[in-house]
Amino acid sequence: MRITILTVGKIKEKYLRDAIAEYTKRLSKYCKLEMIEVSDEKTPDTASQTVEEGIRDKEGQRILKYIKDDMYVITLEIEGKMLTSEEIAEKIKNLGIQGKSSIAFVIGGSIGLGKEVLKRADFSLSFSKMTFPHQLMRVILLEQIYRSFRINSKEPYHK
Template sequence: MKITLITVGKIKEKYLKDAIAEYSKRLGRYCKLEIVEVADEKTPDHASETVENAIRDKEGERILKYVKEDSYVITLEIRGKMLTSEELSEKVDTLGVQGISHIIFIIGGSIGLGKEVLKRSDYALSFSKMTFPHQLMRVILLEQIYRSYRIINHEPYHK
């Protein structure tokens, strides 16, 4: 299985880079992992809805350049479906059994995802009703993907 994370913006903090590197290394034995960072747009303070939509659309164009036609796209959205770790592992496992060989997870920028990206999404996933920094969300997502593979393989970790 190939897993791609498409994310908006770069990680600047060393502690987050270290965590991402650690989970990337751990995932190496379960899947082929690729992390794609697309440039983010600066959002002016008190931006209008029109300006925010334009920013989301521009970031969305950059994201969609990396989305392959035959891949299964999971977008991270506040209004998405909340799953337990076991349910996420079941989802990943089921997709593999159904012949899906490439899952793409998309984490938007600070103001979310554009409508074209949302349209392309096959599944909307929410980690919480709370808002998390998108840089930290990358670590949380990688940890949950790793946990999913441990659960799928009946290996200790998920308790």
């Protein structure tokens, strides 16, 4: 299975880069993982709704360039469906059974995802009603993908 993580912006903090590297190494046993970062737009503190929408659309166009037709696209959104770790594992397993061997997880920038990206999504996933820094979400997402493969392989992993 091929997993692509599409994100907006670069990781600046070493501790997050280290965590991402650790989960990338762990996941190499289970899947082919690709991390793609697209550049983010500077968002003024006093940006209007229209300006923010324009920023989301620009970032969205950058994301869409990397989404292939055969990818099953899962966007991370506060308004998405919340699943347990076991349910995410089941979803990944079922996608593989259905012949969907390429899954793209999309994490937007600090103000979210553009309309076109949301339209392209096959599934929208929420980790919480809380807002997390999008850089930290990468680590959380990678950990849950790793946990999913461990669950599906019937391998022990702390609960």
